[in-house]
Amino acid sequence: MNIVEALEINAEKQPLHEALLYENRQYNYLQFNESVNRLANGLLEHGVKKGDHAAMLMKNSDYFAITYFALAKIGAVIVPINFRLLANELSYIIDNSDSKHVIIEAEFEKEILKAVDQNKAVKNLISVPETTNKAFKSYQDILSTNTQNPGTKILGTDHCHMLYTSGTTGNPKGALFDHKAVRSVVIQYIASLGYHPKERWLHFAPFFHAAQLAVCLLPQFYVGGFGVIYREFNPKLILKDISKYNITAVLGVPTMYKAFLQVSKEDDFDFTSIEKMIYGAAPMSGSDVSRAIDFFGTNKFYSLCGQTETGPAALMLYPEDHKEHAGIGKSGKGTTMFTLFDIVNPEGKSVEVGEVGEIIMKVPSQLKEYYKNPEATANTIIDGYVYSGDLAVRDGDGYIQLVDRNKDMIISGGENVYSIEVENTLSAHPEVLEAAVIGTPDAKWGEVVTAIVATDADSLLTEEALIAFVKENLASYKAPKKVIFVDSLPRNTSGKLLKYQLRKTYDPSIA
DSSP: OOHHHHHHHHHHHSTTSEEEEETTEEEEHHHHHHHHHHHHHHHHHTTOOTTOEEEEEOOSSHHHHHHHHHHHHTTOEEEEOOTTOOHHHHHHHHHHTTEEEEEEEGGGHHHHHHHTTTOSSOOEEEEESOOOOTTSEEHHHHOOSOOSOOOOOOOTTSEEEEEEEOOTTSSOEEEEEEHHHHHHHHHHHHHHHTOOTTOEEEEOSOTTSHIIIIIIIHHHHHHTOEEEEOSSOOHHHHHHHHHHTTOOEEEEOHHHHHHHHTSOOOTTOOOTTOOEEEEESSOOOHHHHHHHHHHHTOOOEEEEEEOGGGTTOEEEEOGGGHHHHOSTTEEOSEESTTOEEEEEOTTSOBOOTTOOEEEEEEOTTSOSEETTOHHHHHHHEETTEEEEEEEEEEOTTSOEEEEEESSOEEEETTEEEEHHHHHHHHHTSTTEEEEEEEEEEETTTEEEEEEEEEEOTTOOOOHHHHHHHHHTTSOGGGSOSEEEEESOOOBOTTOOBOHHHHHHHHOTTOO
16 A cells, blocks of 8 residues: 555545645545545646656645645645745756646746746646736646546655755755555554644645655555644744643754743643654754753653665654664664664774764665666665765663764754765855865854955955855855854865864864
8 A cells, every 4th residue: 555545545444534734624434535536636737747757845834745646646746845945956856857837826926936937847847826927827627626536546655755854965966766665664653753643743744855755744645634834934833832732743854942941931831641752853962851851841852864765764762762872963772663784894894882883874765766866876775785975883771872974964953964975065155265074063053154254355245244145146045154264274185185183173072
């Protein structure tokens, strides 16, 4: 059974059971499935075929969920895109993914038109829910009157979705997953987290991320549970809604949990329905975990340490382990169901206890390949294992401590930022001679993007002006929050940049 069949079975078995709530729009399983079918049949009528690649640029809403399942039902390959990206970034992904159809929310029309200006392969631009721009078709006009399942035969080997993840080359890579892999990650989390048909989720982390999509949204429709979707992250409203909707499962990045802890606890907050508080995507300090346990009045916290390329399958820290082992970079000795992992040296051999090595995983939910990038695929999937680029050490009891990253990735507020992409943008400024980007600790964001920049001696370039320049070319979350001006960057005799020396100089946590 795949995710499409699971939805259809639940619509037949429990048609009147509540499925989804978004603002003032509520669906039972029959209504949701019929809404999906109307869009799926409409897309077929407008030339979207099985195997076509279709990009989605949408914030969280019922429309996102309906569109995702409609594309899955007709066998299209779904390409969710970060809605924070700018036109040049969007253009790269749409072109690289070979997307023939682009479905967006109306607020992104201007950016998308710039992104596809030179793209002759895009056949359909669809705007949700309506458009007044002749370049777009309205979602409402696409909908068919046919509410029956489209009946497209979906095989496990058919491609399902492509999730873009940044790379050290500066360009994002499309991690391609087939329906079998997507089904596997859904089953992994149902089994590993104990999801059940009476489960009730809050969906406030972005659906374009693998975590909220594969760990929460898709499992919800697989087991036949209920979910509340939020377009924006509103900590106080979300806390109130936990009791209002008897929520049992919550997933957030550490930054979101920090925001919850800033809300004054009110008398009408009631968290007794909670069964699972899930966090991941970035390290969370032991003190913050302890504060969150006290705030929510439950120890049912689960830490996930995974990556997009594994579906995301993950190392897990279970509730019973949090008292002694919660902390920065700490992960469990357990994994999601069906996941094999090891810590290896550069030769691919298992390291000893206390020795640093790279985390590798083998799991049925892992990517098939990086789309149109055989070299990156070969460097990542070796002997069936996905090489994560994360360096870790295992203690005598089997618990894992992350210690560094091979890839120069910064995790700020749960968003991945790769330094080379920002460095290339900084270097494009005419007054910048050379630039390096590192992550430095921050109480709110976990890490912040910090730029160390060398300019001409006569330059009057300011921190504010340089940050503004980056924001004109990259999504704002990738822009430096701090700029440090120096005479020159440290390099070895071969001219290689010594980033470790920069981290040691500007990161107070490094002794």
